[in-house]
């Protein structure tokens with residue numbers, strides 16, 4: 001039996017009060033699946049060959065058997081905030097398409113034109129043979145928009161972080177990285193020859209403690225997401241800037257979820273706090289508000305020139321393809337010319353936060369459209385997520401090791417493309433399931 005049917009159909013569960021029903025279901029799920037360890041579980045065949053861990057990795061199959069596997073759902077069509085999965089129309093609340101630009105006809109038209117003019121790919125790295133005039137045009141437009149001196153467009157946001165950090169952080173340098181930073185920042189720090197110190201999430205006292213400890217070191221780089229992708233928290237940039245000044249450190253900010261979302265005209269958290277000049281390196285992505293793929297890094301021309309010639313993740317990979325470059329450039333222009341999109345995103349965000357908070361869910365109180373619904377227990381989170389999906393709401397989940405064990409959450413994100421009707425359906429669904437499972441009061 002798939003567990004998503006348990007709550008409503010099985011008489012053992014149907015008549016129990018919500019909190020007992022929830023506990024019964026969770027313990028039933030746990031009989032079949034070791035939730036807290038499943039993602040990390042070592043293979044029983046450890047030490048018997050490189051591939052033995054793969055053959056011993058059963059967590060995904062077990063979750064599928066229970067009917068609560070949340071990953072790799074196959075999307076057959078996309079339309080605004082709706083997607084078709086398994087022939088069913090569902091509202092997505094897990095998309096990064098913040099400004100609803102992925103299917104804008106103007107974006108598609110420019111992507112098509114570039115496709116016809118240049119073809120499907122750049123045939124190589126920008127460094128050697130794949131550097132197109134439209135790459136440079138996009139870089140200039142980003143620099144102009146962000147009021148920064150120079151920009152490099154890379155193939156993904158992941159590579160922009162990884163490549164930049166890995167080439168800047170020399171053997172004697174130290175990176176101070178927020179513990180909730182994106183994986184690409186971790187990766188950049190891990191590859192770099194320098195040392196990395198991870199400070200507690202958004203904790204300025206701890207950051208200062210770490211900076212003090214290494215005050216004798218000349219090369220210091222503080223690295224932070226501007227908006228954290230799981231919690232939706234905004235980085236304490238004023239605190240970071242003050243400490244950077246006091247301890248003579250440079251700052252790299254990853255604005256993946258900030259650009260197009262907060263700040264004046266969507267320039268990100270650095271603009272929101274009016275600290276654009278204080279941040280040395282601005283990293284961004286095109287996979288969120290720009291509705292495409294690709295990433296960029298903006299900084300002083302001497303810094304970008306260095307990265308251009310040194311970043312392995314930029315040099316040894318194929319250039320961002322023409323259709324994406326042109327599509328992103330049009331998306332950027334639309335964002336600038338149609339500020340009402342950002343306003344709509346902000347209105348939708350405020351509406352959802354008010355609605356979910358009013359029901360009794362624990363949520364973050366800020367203007368960011370990422371709204372994590374903290375559940376805690378991993379089994380319950382996956383189960384909740386499946387019930388949402390069954391009722392037409394496609395959300396994401398964050399479980400260990402993405403978040404610490406027992407901090408599992410449903411991760412929702414909202415866009416300007418959600419209609420009032422969509423938002424109300426999502427709220428109603430959260431209310432029904434939340435009360436049914438005794439997570440919020442009736």
Ligand SMILES: Cc1ncc(COP(=O)(O)O)c(C=O)c1O
Nearest residue numbers: 156157158182225229256285287
């Ligand atoms: C904070 C943050 N930085 C960087 C990235 C990587 O961006 P991309 O998807 O363009 O590789 C992501 C994507 O999930 C992100 O959330």
